[in-house]
Amino acid sequence: MDRDKHNRSRFLPAFAYKWLPQKLSKVARPLYKALILVFLLAAGTWLVYFSGGTSFAFPYVLLLPVLLSASWFGLPGAILCSITAALLIGPWMPVDVSAGTDQITRTWLTRIAFFLMIGAFAAWLFRRLRQANQRYLQALNIDQKTGLLTQAALTQDLEKLLQSSSRDNASPSALLLLRMEDLWEVLQSMGVDTAEQVVKDIALRINNKLQVPHQIYRYSRSELAIILPDCTQDKVGSVFKVVQQVGDNQSTVNGISLRVQFVAGSYLIGENDDNTNTVINHARTGLSAAIEHHVPYLPYDPAFDQHIAERVQLIGKVRDGLVNQEFQLFYQPKICLQTGQHLGAEALLRWFNPENKMIMPGLFIPKVESTTLIDPVTRFVIARACEDIKSQQLASVSLNFAVRNLMDQSLISELGKMVSSYGVTPESLEIEITEGALIQNPEQAKAAVDSLREQGFKVSLDDFGTGYSSFQYLAQLPLSGLKIDRAFVIDLETSANARTIMASMISMARALKLEVTVEGIETEAQRKMVTDMGAELAQGFYYSRPLPLSEYQLWAKDYCHQQELSSRYRDEAKV
Template structure:
């Protein structure tokens, strides 16, 4: 098998080198090979004693080669030449005995028949190969060239000599962000028609555009030459504007939300795949930065590598038990009573350093790792809830809501732990609801059916309408810290906060304000009737043992204060 693989690699290397020769050189080489084979075959037949032996069949080799190289016309011509050369050859060289006419005529006819058959066969094979190659380089639905064609065309351009004006080859990769919604509403044919409509509009970009390629269902690539960075940026801006115009797909006017990334050939070491990869990295960076377009920068690639390494580290650290939950207290504003905690994940690396969740959770939430991470959080939160009497809340992401197995495990875990289900609370961000309100409602109903409380986190920052609150099985809402920060100095912020609290109370929801850091914020929220608060004013998030010690100390202080007040009243 190894020998066969080596032979195949060697043949491909020879074929690649042959294809790199100029066409005129290849044609001349083929003619010389055919002439040499005809001469060699004639010589072998003569030296071996004449046409009475089997050696005349060697003349079929150049006939077959001619069929492969020049179709049936070439093979017939070479077959005729081979037959005539053999006709002049004696039957026996030693005696000089000539062939019978019928003998060499039949041989000539055989050569011609084999040549014609081989020529037609090779022509069919060549055409079939071209069709397969064309199909391999073409998107079957839209008929546009695909990524294979893009890399082949890029390869030819990258091999061209560098231009004196510094301009080179550019690639723009674009993704139609809303193609899923279009497919759901109008079907796959509408998406294909939209892609073709964009392709027709792109033809207006001018002579620098060499081609438009469909590299995936939602992605198109533009090959540009010759361009500089400024030209590339201008063309990208025009493409973004193009998506904002009305595009007609299956007779329906549409607008395509495009996100673009570009890359420019700068180094002799650039490869077609590398250039496309850089454009894709830039496109992903644009998505991450919520922009329409980004040009590739090396920092983007480094960040991508860091993200991949980070996700791999999270997987290993989860298995090693390097994650832990810290708990931040929540207090009832009416009397200062401790009502519960929010469990917040922390990552303590092998050196004992704490890695804040902002450095890894946004990446984890976009991967399947969010499921095992959330299972860990839920398990730890339930254990902590069993160690004290207060409520514990945990955070759920979009992926968690769509994970039926995780929702089932959550309810089962609460039942097996023996804890009161209402002592566990799940906090959902508004952005998770925006993703799919119907699916989110169904998931929240499953959670509530287990007796677990459900609260909206970061309330006021995600959804533009409060109408959805009426339809969801909620028990509370948490107002985002952004509304708390301006309470002391901004009259409008206070009015807005009061409105948000009223909205929660109107729906019989428990209202919590997060990010409370000053006594004045505490006082204002208390006056507005906010139910609960959490923030650094009361305590930061602490490990389980430390927060339990904090709770015991607080209870002792509270008892001490109550006892002193009782003694004072008796003395009076």
């Protein structure tokens, strides 16, 4: 596509193309320009004559067609138009029409020279301006590091595609938006130049592999876009499979072997589509849905928009929910596996709307954790947990900290004072952190854990085994415990491999003197297995689901009573 010619008029002075119809053919366009110049020359000559002659200021109105000719036809056009304009008000044009006074030869020759100078300078100036525009357009449309077309070029090409499809009833085209999931890790570990080379290499290999008409663009640092003309939804899916294969195949960049994982969304452009931003947003919506559903690719579905709108509206109500006391803490008990003693609970946030219907945590917690809303929500959880501990004499309570919480130096440094202000000791709280914080910023995460431990808080690693860096940092962080994710509990009764993995994790944690909590215990057999493997604490539906405070207290009282009876029966049996 000839983008430079297409966009030239967008950057040259507006008057240069103001009178040109946009649908003229290449042959008719210069003729139309010439007619405009002839008209302006004739009109200017008439104005000079009927305004009294060249002694007045109106002769210089003929500089307008001179400037236009310089812009439209360059130096040859400027010279021809300058001479013509100067001659039209030259030897045959009186100085004063009413007196019949002719011009002296030196005057109109000087005017010709002046017009020629203006025309030549204007032609040179417009030429330089056009060259500068060409360089700007090239920089705008071509990514300098990879040589790929840019987001600006994508927008321009989509505009043309939308215009042609609405005018010619062409077959549907598609936009495929691709994100390279692990490019950020390449950038962090190997630098910008290597990451850019990876993008360039991947785009080149995709371009060589695709057997259908296409155009590839660098949409953002970690995203590529592909326009697929005359395409169907099935063909888009086939194209993505090719892209996946390219990413899965090992490539060597700067002597390093790499693979790239893609996630993508697409949008099939219809005949009623007329806005490039809408097309791009729909493809991005499909991409976002694919990420949310943990699948590699999803085409756009209008239902996604409603889901996103509902999610945005829900998140917008979080602050009001805090003010209106719609949030509550539920508690799920933690049990000592060796003695059966109830030692504490994990505090879990629950949200009830004004109709007292519970909003599922998965609908709002992940979004809250990724925004600044996590700060007021976490402070609410801390305050409510401390109030419950103080007023109800609760045992140890575990609180979940998101990545943003752990990176919040203000919260971490003042947490001890905050807890003490409620009359609660730091030892009464355990802070559970995720592996995501360790991956994102290991040094700051270690500093935060050090600070929490110095203030007297227990700190455990939540969802252990589901991330990538646990074993690397366990020995370095001053943790007090870890919690093994429920995913490793599900198959304990049926899989020898699952039991081996569980035993290995518990053994490793004990070697590091970490208190092990196993979550997701639902059967007696699971409880017995993890007990025999050496885990200290358990949590799960086998003991209790998460309960509101009042029900949790009743459960604790009943559980304690049952433990006393069991202990008494055991003692009597021994006697």
